[in-house]
Amino acid sequence: xxxxxxxxxGLKFLLIDAVQKLFNGDVEFENSLDHGVLATVKIDxxxxxxxxxxxxxxxxxxxxxxxxxxxxxxxxKDAFDYYMxxxxxxxxKNIQAIMNTSVSMYEFNGSYNYMYSHKMPVSSGELxxxxxxxxxxxxxxxxxxxxxxxxxxxxSKLYDMYEFSxxxxxxxxxxxxxxxxxxxxxxxxxxxxxxxxxxxxxEIFQVSEMIIxxxxxxxxxxxxxSSGKTTTSKKLSSALASLGYEAIPITLDDYFLERxxxxxxxxxxxxxxxxxxxxxxxxxxxxxxxLNGEEVVLPTYDFISGTKIYTSDxxxxxxxxxxxxxxxxxxxxxxxxxxxxxxIYKIYISPLSxxxxxxxxxxxxxxxxxxxxxxxxxxxxxRSAEHSLMGWSKVREGEEVNIFPYTDTVDSIINTxxxxxxxxxxxxxxxxxxxxxxxxxxxxxxxxxxxxxxxxYPISSEYVSQSSxxxxxxxxxxxxxx
Numbered sequence: 318x319x320x321x322x323x324x325x326x327g328l329k330f331l332l333i334d335a336v337q338k339l340f341n342g343d344v345e346f347e348n349s350l351d352h353g354v355l356a357t358v359k360i361d362x363x364x365x366x367x368x369x370x371x372x373x374x375x376x377x378x379x380x381x382x383x384x385x386x387x388x389x390x391x392x393x394k395d396a397f398d399y400y401m402x403x404x405x406x407x408x409x410k411n412i413q414a415i416m417n418t419s420v421s422m423y424e425f426n427g428s429y430n431y432m433y434s435h436k437m438p439v440s441s442g443e444l445x446x447x448x449x450x451x452x453x454x455x456x457x458x459x460x461x462x463x464x465x466x467x468x469x470x471x472x473s474k475l476y477d478m479y480e481f482s483x484x485x486x487x488x489x490x491x492x493x494x495x496x497x498x499x500x501x502x503x504x505x506x507x508x509x510x511x512x513x514x515x516x517x518x519x520e521i522f523q524v525s526e527m528i529i530x531x532x533x534x535x536x537x538x539x540x541x542x543s544s545g546k547t548t549t550s551k552k553l554s555s556a557l558a559s560l561g562y563e564a565i566p567i568t569l570d571d572y573f574l575e576r577x578x579x580x581x582x583x584x585x586x587x588x589x590x591x592x593x594x595x596x597x598x599x600x601x602x603x604x605x606x607x608l609n610g611e612e613v614v615l616p617t618y619d620f621i622s623g624t625k626i627y628t629s630d631x632x633x634x635x636x637x638x639x640x641x642x643x644x645x646x647x648x649x650x651x652x653x654x655x656x657x658x659x660x661i662y663k664i665y666i667s668p669l670s671x672x673x674x675x676x677x678x679x680x681x682x683x684x685x686x687x688x689x690x691x692x693x694x695x696x697x698x699x700r701s702a703e704h705s706l707m708g709w710s711k712v713r714e715g716e717e718v719n720i721f722p723y724t725d726t727v728d729s730i731i732n733t734x735x736x737x738x739x740x741x742x743x744x745x746x747x748x749x750x751x752x753x754x755x756x757x758x759x760x761x762x763x764x765x766x767x768x769x770x771x772x773x774y775p776i777s778s779e780y781v782s783q784s785s786x787x788x789x790x791x792x793x794x795x796x797x798x799x
Contacts, residue, residue, distance in 0.1 A: 520732065572596045696745075
C-alpha cells in the first residue's frame with residue numbers, strides 16, 4: 318500500500334495541473350482536515366459545482382493517461398530561476414535557504430515541483446481514488462483514501478481554529494517559512510517568540526474565564542500524542558488560580574490498569590491506546606465521590622512496576638475548586654458512567670500551525686507532533702529517532718479511533734503550536750534523523766522529515782521561555798514536565 322504522504326503529494330500535482338490548464342490559476346494548500354487537504358483555488362472567478370466537476374474529470378483523465386512522475390536533479394541556481402520566472406518567490410527563497418548545490422524536483426506533465434514526501438508515485442495511474450468537496454470562497458477539500466476508502470468528515474471546529482490562526486499569521490506578515498527566516502536573519506526572533514507565547518497564554522486565560530462564567534466543575538482536556546497536554550493543563554490550572562479558583566489536576570495516565578490486566582491486541586501485544594486500558598471503574602468511583610464532597614486519595618501510576626501507588630494526600634472539592642482532567646481519552650463519551658453534562662467543559666488541544674513552507678507545502682500537524690515526540694523520546698528515554706518512528710503508526714491508529722471522532726463535541730480548541738518551533742526542534746533533530754540507517758523501514762520517513770525542516774533557519778533554545786509548551790519536549794520547563 319502506498320504511503321499516505323506520497324499519495325497526497327501525487328494528488329496535489331494532479332490538482333495543480335488541472336487548475337493551471339483549465340483556469341490558468343494556482344492552488345494554495347492550507348492544512349490537513351480529517352482525511353483530506355484543505356486548499357484554496359486561486360482563479361479569477363468563484364468556483365461552482367460545474368467547475369469542481371471539470372477539475373475532477375481533468376484529474377481522472379490524467380490518471381487514465383498514466384503520466385510518469387520524473388525525478389530530476391537540478392542545479393540550485395536553475396531551480397531558483399525557474400521559480401522566480403513563474404512568480405513563486407517563496408519557493409525560490411526556500412531553494413536559496415538550503416545548503417545543497419543541487420535540488421531534487423519532480424517533473425509531471427511539463428511542470429516542475431517538489432512536495433516534501435521524499436518519494437512520489439511512479440505515475441498518475443496509481444492515483445485512482447480521490448474526491449473533491451466544495452466548501453466556499455474557492456476553498457475545497459482534496460480527499461484521499463484512508464484504509465482503502467474515501468471517508469471524509471468535515472471538522473468544523475478544527476477548520477475554524479485553523480482559519481483564526483491563519484488570519485493572525487497574515488496580520489503579522491508571517492505566512493511562509495521564508496518570512497520567519499527573514500526575521501531570524503534580522504535578529505528579531507526573541508521578541509517574536511514572546512509575542513507568540515503571549516497569544517497562547519491569552520487563549521488559555523480566555524478559556525479559563527469561560528469555565529468560571531459557566532460554573533463548570535469538571536474540565537476535560539484532551540489531545541493527540543505530543544500535543545502538549547501536560548503543560549497546557551498546568552497553565553490552565555494557573556490561569557484558574559489567578560481568577561480565584563483552584564484546580565485539582567487529574568491525569569488519566571494515573572488510572573492505567575495494572576500491567577498484567579492490560580487488554581491485548583489481536584497480535585498479542587498490550588493495547589495502551591484504547592480507553593479500555595484505563596481502570597474506568599476506579600476512575601468513576603473517585604469522580605463520583607469527589608463530586609459528592611468526599612475525600613479521595615488519588616493514584617499515581619508507576620510506569621516501572623506497572624502498578625498504581627497511593628502516596629498523595631487526600632483531596633476534596635470545595636466551592637471554588639475545579640477538577641482538571643487531562644489525557645488522550647478525556648473527551649471520549651465512554652469515559653464516564655454517569656451523566657455530568659452540565660458540569661463539564663471540554664477542551665481539545667493540538668499544534669495547528671498556520672505556517673506554510675510555500676504555497677504547495679504546509680506544516681502538517683501530524684508531522685509537528687512526530688517531531689516533538691522524537692525530541693522528547695530522545696531527551697527523556699534515550700530512544701533513537703528510528704525507535705520513535707517505528708511506533709508512530711500504532712499511535713496514529715489509536716488517535717483515529719479514540720480522539721479525532723470527538724473533536725466537534727468540545728467547547729473550546731486551544732492551538733498549542735508555536736509558529737517558530739520547527740527552527741528550535743531542528744537543532745536537536747537533524748542529527749537524530751540523519752542517524753536512521755539506510756536499510757531501516759523508517760528511512761524514507763526520516764528523510765521526508767529532514768526535507769521538511771531543512772528550509773528552517775535554526776533557532777537557539779535560549780530564546781524559548783521556560784513556561785512554553787515547547788519546553789515539554791526540549792526540556793527546561795518550569796512545570797517539571799518529564
